[in-house]
Amino acid sequence: xxxxxxxxxxxxxxxxxxxxxxxxxxxxxxxxxxxxxxxxxxxxxxxxxxxxxxxxxxxxxxxxxxxxxxxxxxxxxxxxxxxxxxxxxxxxxxxxxxxxxxxxxxxxxxxxxxxxxxxxxxxxxxxxxxxxxxxxxxxxxxxxxxxxxxxxxxxxxxxxxxxxxxxxxxxxxxxxxxxxxxxxxxxxxxxxxxxxxxxxxxxxxxxxxxxxxxxxxxxxxxxxxxxxxxxxxxxxxxxxxxxxxxxxxxxxxxxxxxxxxxxxxxxxxxxxxxxxx
Numbered sequence: 001x002x003x004x005x006x007x008x009x010x011x012x013x014x015x016x017x018x019x020x021x022x023x024x025x026x027x028x029x030x031x032x033x034x035x036x037x038x039x040x041x042x043x044x045x046x047x048x049x050x051x052x053x054x055x056x057x058x059x060x061x062x063x064x065x066x067x068x069x070x071x072x073x074x075x076x077x078x079x080x081x082x083x084x085x086x087x088x089x090x091x092x093x094x095x096x097x098x099x100x101x102x103x104x105x106x107x108x109x110x111x112x113x114x115x116x117x118x119x120x121x122x123x124x125x126x127x128x129x130x131x132x133x134x135x136x137x138x139x140x141x142x143x144x145x146x147x148x149x150x151x152x153x154x155x156x157x158x159x160x161x162x163x164x165x166x167x168x169x170x171x172x173x174x175x176x177x178x179x180x181x182x183x184x185x186x187x188x189x190x191x192x193x194x195x196x197x198x199x200x201x202x203x204x205x206x207x208x209x210x211x212x213x214x215x216x217x218x219x220x221x222x223x224x225x226x227x228x229x230x231x232x233x234x235x236x237x238x239x240x241x242x243x244x245x246x247x248x249x250x251x252x253x254x255x256x257x258x259x260x261x262x263x264x265x266x267x268x269x270x271x272x273x274x275x276x277x
Contacts, residue, residue: 014044016085017063018056022076025053029075032271036069045088054080058088072274104207108138111203118196122189123251125177125258126238127196132169133234133261134200136268139166163273170266177259180251187245188254194242201235234261 024030030048033055037043043066045058057066063079070077112134119127139162237257244253 014058014060014085014088015063016056016058016083017066017079018054018081019067019070019077020080021053021055021070022078023053024048024050024055024075024077030055032073033070033075036073037066040066040069058085073271105138105142107203107207108134111200112138115196115200118192122192122196123186124188124193124238124242124254125173125180126188126241126254126261127193128176129173129258129261129265130197130200130234130238132166132173132265133231135169136166136265137231139272160273163269166272167266167269170262170269173262173265174259177255177262180255187249187251188242190242190246193245193254194239197235197238197242201232201239204231204235207231234264237261 021029021033024033030050033048034046037046037057040059042060043057044060047056047058049055057063059066063082067077067079112131115127115131115134119125119129119131142162237260241253241257245251
């Protein structure tokens with residue numbers, strides 16, 4: 001066997017395969033890909049480029065099993081290139097990347113707690129749903145950090161628990177939206193709703209800025225602030241809903257946004273559960 005930058009590789013032909021992942025538009029999806037491929041012994045290195053939505057997998061053997069694993073994530077992954085390589089370029093800033101992920105995890109979890117509490121105080125399903133979207137991202141970051149150095153069975157156990165918990169929250173959220181559509185619940189508090197939404201938008205922007213700091217060190221940690229991420233779209237949706245609530249005096253815009261976000265949270269839960277199979 002040979003050693004490349006501290007990475008041990010058997011004397012087997014190395015292949016670098018590039019996949020285009022159309023729905024990988026933020027770091028949360030990157031971490032899902034990492035978790036999905038984490039137990040594959042033939043995968044030696046992953047290099048992500050979020051602005052271009054690509055991942056370069058350095059591996060031995062056939063790329064077909066890797067393609068099937070990526071396809072199972074439903075992120076529209078397709079193989080776009082392949083070449084033989086002689087060496088592996090190791091990550092130069094793993095510690096920095098880990099620290100940045102911890103910062104983003106804390107930001108997301110803090111915003112989750114803030115939006116969840118104020119969402120109930122403001123009677124806003126949009127805020128409550130957005131808080132669960134923050135929790136979904138925090139779960140993915142936490143799983144990624146926990147996965148380092150852990151056995152496969154432990155990673156799958158945590159993924160399964162997190163996925164079911166997230167799915168339960170999404171189902172409860174949909175039930176609450178339906179209850180309020182039937183005439184229960186008060187009109188949301190416009191001032192509190194839009195204030196917290198703007199704060200959450202600033203928090204997401206801060207998260208993307210923190211991740212973007214790694215750009216000069218390692219391309220796969222670049223956050224795709226070039227694109228409008230799902231989290232920012234959700235934040236803007238809640239802000240628009242709060243304005244419509246104020247203009248119409250109805251809670252329907254808030255409920256519609258809340259229902260849409262709960263569906264997104266449920267979809268994310270199913271993706272996490274697939275990793276635990």
